[in-house]
Amino acid sequence: MNSAIVAELQAIVGPRMFCLGRRISALTNTRVSGPRSSGSRVFPFSTDDVSRIVQTRGKHDVPIVGRGAGTGLSGGALARGGGMMIAFGRMNRHFGMDLENRRAVVQPGVL
Numbered sequence: 001m002n003s004a005i006v007a008e009l010q011a012i013v014g015p016r017m018f019c020l021g022r023r024i025s026a027l028t029n030t031r032v033s034g035p036r037s038s039g040s041r042v043f044p045f046s047t048d049d050v051s052r053i054v055q056t057r058g059k060h061d062v063p064i065v066g067r068g069a070g071t072g073l074s075g076g077a078l079a080r081g082g083g084m085m086i087a088f089g090r091m092n093r094h095f096g097m098d099l100e101n102r103r104a105v106v107q108p109g110v111l
């Protein structure tokens with residue numbers, strides 16, 4: 001990943017909420033399975049962050065994958081081969097509950 005896109009992404013989410021390669025496990029204290037040295041991870045806080053991240057990756061042609069809680073059983077949330085994972089863990093707000101219809105409006109990081 002070139003330094004230009006790294007600088008743009010860090011300008012969106014802040015230097016601590018974007019990490020590359022081995023810094024992923026150190027920063028996020030998570031066991032990153034698969035190829036540790038490739039890929040990057042970005043932690044948006046808002047829908048606007050996500051929109052700007054997706055536009056930025058479009059300019060630099062970087063593949064992306066979303067990650068909610070990472071409990072999927074097929075490895076779909078892993079960014080392989082230089083891709084970037086958009087991890088939604090910080091987007092964990094609730095906007096409304098409709099108990100009668102069993103509906104909740106929440107952000108993608110809500111468990």
Ligand SMILES: Cc1cc2nc3c(=O)[nH]c(=O)nc-3n(C[C@H](O)[C@H](O)[C@H](O)COP(=O)(O)OP(=O)(O)OC[C@H]3O[C@@H](n4cnc5c(N)ncnc54)[C@H](O)[C@@H]3O)c2cc1C
Pocket residue numbers: 065066067068069070071072073075076077078088108
């Ligand atoms: C013990 C266990 C029991 C389970 N039981 C069930 C069950 O009963 N029923 C069931 O359906 N599943 C079950 N699952 C599978 C899994 O929990 C569900 O599929 C769950 O909905 C995955 O949510 P997640 O946030 O963890 O997704 P993740 O693993 O983070 O992602 C799963 C896929 O969705 C994509 N994705 C995630 N968030 C977004 C987003 N905001 N925008 C776009 N793409 C996104 C990812 O890229 C990936 O491809 C189980 C898993 C475990 C470990």
